[in-house]
Amino acid sequence: MANFAKPTGPQFSVDVYQNEFLPEGGRDVNAIVTVTATGAATGSGAGSGPADAVGDAVPGGAAVVLMLDCSGSMDYPATKMRGAREATAAAIDTLRDGTAFAVIAGTHVAREVYPGAGRLAVADARTRAQAKDALRALSAGGGTAIGTWLRLADRLLAASDASIRHGILLTDGRNEHEAPEELRAALDSCAGRFTCDARGVGTDWEVDEVRGIARALLGTADIVADPAGLAADFTTMMEGAMGKAVADVVLRLWTPVGVEIGFVKQVAPSVEDLSGRRVVAGPRAGDYPTGSWGDESRDYHVSVRVPEAAIGQEMLAARVSLIAPGPAGGDPVALSQGLVRAVWTDDLVVSTAINAQVAHYTGQAELADVIQQGLDARKSGDEDGATAKLGRAVQLAAASGNADTAKLLSKVVDVVDAATGTVRLKAKVAEADEMTLETRSTKTVRVKK
The missing domain is CATH 2.60.40.3670 (Immunoglobulin-like)
Incomplete structure (x- = not known):
């Protein structure tokens, strides 16, 4: 034993x-x-105590690397790049004193923005100000090779003895400048070494890619359709990272x-x-x-x-x-x-009874599956299949009280009768609404006690 x-x-x-x-x-x-x-919240947590100079973080605390997409498409519209800079600054302001951190600019290559030279900075008033100054010089240009961003983040985090190792990754486009197997190899290499939250801004990125990054690295995935929402989202992600106390x-x-x-x-x-x-x-x-x-x-x-x-x-x-x-x-x-x-x-009465929690989550898992199947059918032009699957999704969401998913579904279908799952496909659906439903389809609600 x-x-x-x-x-x-x-x-x-x-x-x-x-x-x-x-x-x-x-x-x-x-x-x-x-x-x-x-x-x-009362334990050793994600970084505490006095900050050291750039280099050595508080032992046993947290280390965070922010990976910011700086490819050319981030300038179309320009609000994406501006929103990304502001969001990264907001995340840096959320760091606890003593937390090790770094910022990476990601294009078809990965470049250290702050502090540089393969090091991590340690969060205090001075290093936060320096990092935000470095952000102001960032501009968009180049391609997208996310695997290189992740590998650089891994090297930087490996230099830290922090128990909590976390990444935050933002992209606005498809991973076009490296082969899919290169991204997969990078994810396999990084899995178990740090966790990572992944976000897609706008609507020109691939849901499967962003969600795949989060799944491989045990983080969260989401869409921020409007760049104006990036700062709030980055702050929430960083607050989550700062609240972690036990890793692995x-x-x-x-x-x-x-x-x-x-x-x-x-x-x-x-x-x-x-x-x-x-x-x-x-x-x-x-x-x-x-x-x-x-x-x-x-x-x-x-x-x-x-x-x-x-x-x-x-x-x-x-x-x-x-x-x-x-x-x-x-x-x-x-x-x-x-x-x-x-x-x-x-x-037979007791042996055939279905536990309430088991029944609820079996339904939530089916809900995630039928949403994906319905969206796939819609994209392929199978209107009958899409109507059937998304109708079943509406029925499951209503029965389980998953109001957030029900609201997202209502932007893709017109609901005639939620209880029976009777719906009609909307003739026109905003791309952001469809991507939001797909990205958040796996989110569940807790069973009602």
Whole structure:
């Protein structure tokens, strides 16, 4: 058995919601695992204490690299480049004293804007002012090769001993100046080394590219259609980064002999399938990355298949644990755990009941899927298919109380009857509205308690 250090800092709790009862011959067990972290705001957090000179950040704090698209298209319209500079300045103002940081200008190459020479600055009044002065000299010109931006950010962050390593990336266009496999290789290289929030400004970028960056690097993805909204969005992202207190947390799933894993998905605050990211962590155990945590709560859907058993028998179907790296490379820290059970019964009433949390998030996952399928059908000219899928999306959004998604859907379809999913495709849809729906389609609402 592995040795675990004593937890310090934020406190984690794990709650399991399921119907553990199975009918005779039943094998599929589903559970919603709610993980909650509290106390991050009063812990060591993302940078505290006095700032040093440019070079050495407060040990154990945070390091952040901002990657700003400076390609030629950022000047069309000019409000994009101006908004990007203002947003980056706002993010720099949000940095806590003692946080290591750098700014990168991204085109078909990556260039250090501040502080330069392969270093990170340490946030204080002087370095913030210097960084904002450097931003004023930025202008648009060149192409787009996002992989080079990420690799430079990785090199800069690797020079820091900060426990929280984070990137913020802004682009306004497609990744046209490197092959898709080059971006994928960069993401594979950076995965697990830092987290990254990705944003697309305007409507000339690819949703799959921006969302793919965020998924690979365990961050968030969103659209800022109007450059005027960049400063507020960057401030919110940086506040989120500054609120993180524990990095590189994994969800460890242990299963007994004979139990097969169906899938492991994050289902709130957004749907992200983690199944393919499993890393073996000992006999019958695997780790799924969850990134960095502050004061927050997330939900995960765990599905396993157990061996058949006789009526009256029960078994542990899975054990879910939260594991964080140990201090100074020491033993890993066990933060909390929960148990998933299976009990066989001949009571059809209890064995056929569907747990409310499981039902809710199954619907939210379907909602994300049918939105994507409906938009794909619409783009391909399949109006009947698009109407059916987006109608089902309207029905699911209404039933689950997902008002934000329902509002986005109403900009793409005319809703005749939300309860039955009866809709008509709008003849004209603004590109920004369609991209916003696609980008935010995986966002979910928590189950009503």
